[in-house]
Amino acid sequence: MDQHRSGCPINLTLEILGDGWSLIVIRDVMFGNRRHFRELLGQSEEGIASNILSARLKRLLAEGLLVKHPDPTHRQKSIYSLTEAAIQLVPLLVQMGAWGRRHTPVSRELSIRAQLLEEGGAQMSADFMDELRHIHLGAPAPEKSVLAGLQDAYLRVVAGQTDVGTTS
Amino acid sequence: MDQHRSGCPINLTLEILGDGWSLIVIRDVMFGNRRHFRELLGQSEEGIASNILSARLKRLLAEGLLVKHPDPTHRQKSIYSLTEAAIQLVPLLVQMGAWGRRHTPVSRELSIRAQLLEEGGAQMSADFMDELRHIHLGAPAPEKSVLAGLQDAYLRVVAGQTDVGTTS
DNA sequence: GAAAACCAGTTTCATTTTGCAATCAGTTGT
DNA sequence: ACAACTGATTGCAAAATGAAACTGGTTTTC
Numbered sequence: 001m002d003q004h005r006s007g008c009p010i011n012l013t014l015e016i017l018g019d020g021w022s023l024i025v026i027r028d029v030m031f032g033n034r035r036h037f038r039e040l041l042g043q044s045e046e047g048i049a050s051n052i053l054s055a056r057l058k059r060l061l062a063e064g065l066l067v068k069h070p071d072p073t074h075r076q077k078s079i080y081s082l083t084e085a086a087i088q089l090v091p092l093l094v095q096m097g098a099w100g101r102r103h104t105p106v107s108r109e110l111s112i113r114a115q116l117l118e119e120g121g122a123q124m125s126a127d128f129m130d131e132l133r134h135i136h137l138g139a140p141a142p143e144k145s146v147l148a149g150l151q152d153a154y155l156r157v158v159a160g161q162t163d164v165g166t167t168s
Numbered sequence: 169m170d171q172h173r174s175g176c177p178i179n180l181t182l183e184i185l186g187d188g189w190s191l192i193v194i195r196d197v198m199f200g201n202r203r204h205f206r207e208l209l210g211q212s213e214e215g216i217a218s219n220i221l222s223a224r225l226k227r228l229l230a231e232g233l234l235v236k237h238p239d240p241t242h243r244q245k246s247i248y249s250l251t252e253a254a255i256q257l258v259p260l261l262v263q264m265g266a267w268g269r270r271h272t273p274v275s276r277e278l279s280i281r282a283q284l285l286e287e288g289g290a291q292m293s294a295d296f297m298d299e300l301r302h303i304h305l306g307a308p309a310p311e312k313s314v315l316a317g318l319q320d321a322y323l324r325v326v327a328g329q330t331d332v333g334t335t336s
Numbered sequence: 337g338a339a340a341a342c343c344a345g346t347t348t349c350a351t352t353t354t355g356c357a358a359t360c361a362g363t364t365g366t
Numbered sequence: 367a368c369a370a371c372t373g374a375t376t377g378c379a380a381a382a383t384g385a386a387a388c389t390g391g392t393t394t395t396c
Contacts, residue, residue, distance in 0.1 A: 009266075012268045018186070019382090078344075085270075091267075092260070092263040110177070111177045217357090
């Protein structure tokens, strides 16, 4: 947090998230529920290097988008959690997914979640954010799990079924 | 366009726009209606360097987010226009502005546009996109100009009036 | 209780990208 | 002819990235 290029909200958001990896990390914590260093390192589609992941986690902690807690089951492990600021990135990520689905060569398996979130509209995003507040901030659990529904749809697509999301 | 890291829509969007300057350039073309190299170079709040601007314009042309036309008034000048793909970034930029306004130290003058677009909702974004299609793609002109409204509000804030956007 | 596997990073080093200032050649106005 | 302006390019130092090996510690396995 030295000096800012300008006070424009788009610029300031870009100064925090405007690189190739920060939002990937947040995406994996948010949608993949990856909470440890090794989970983020190994199970990522994109294959982030350990030094880059380390640097990004450090920066996201400093920027207040993530919080680190010790893991009771393993003295060396830390559990990374989203903060409210990161949870409020949901609509932005939904828009990124929607744009990517329309203008880039996405794969079907990896875009089904984006499709469902786009079709689910603001209500679904709000429900998802409530669920994230439960998972990461300890808020009361919502009745239904958006995340489970997204994961179900993903697994169905991976399994080869193609009639997902067609609101017939 | 060599190899992609993954087929995830968020990742693919990040591969195109995940740097500190690309969205700044698009923002200036979109909201500031800067259409020439020099306009983008000199009148930007953030002070982009000429080699970076040159590289970014080249990449945005290659990615299909901008299009370049010769300027009839000057043989060396080019007019940069947004493509439909870039115009569809409006909701994303609105979300970036909304998040930035909530979680970064924005300045009042530079965030009034973001505030109005956020308050205007999906309808205002759609109207704005129609206006951009008129300006950049030659589509028929809409009745009312969103851009003029945003600029008005900006100038009112700069002039010192503080009762803008308070939906009393 | 020793060995193996796992953990969160760090170190090293080559390559690439940025940031900044100076420069460039072509174009236009005077 | 000449100065100002056009969209860039060049040179160079600093920073960021990427891949792999490595570290110090922890837990599991045999």
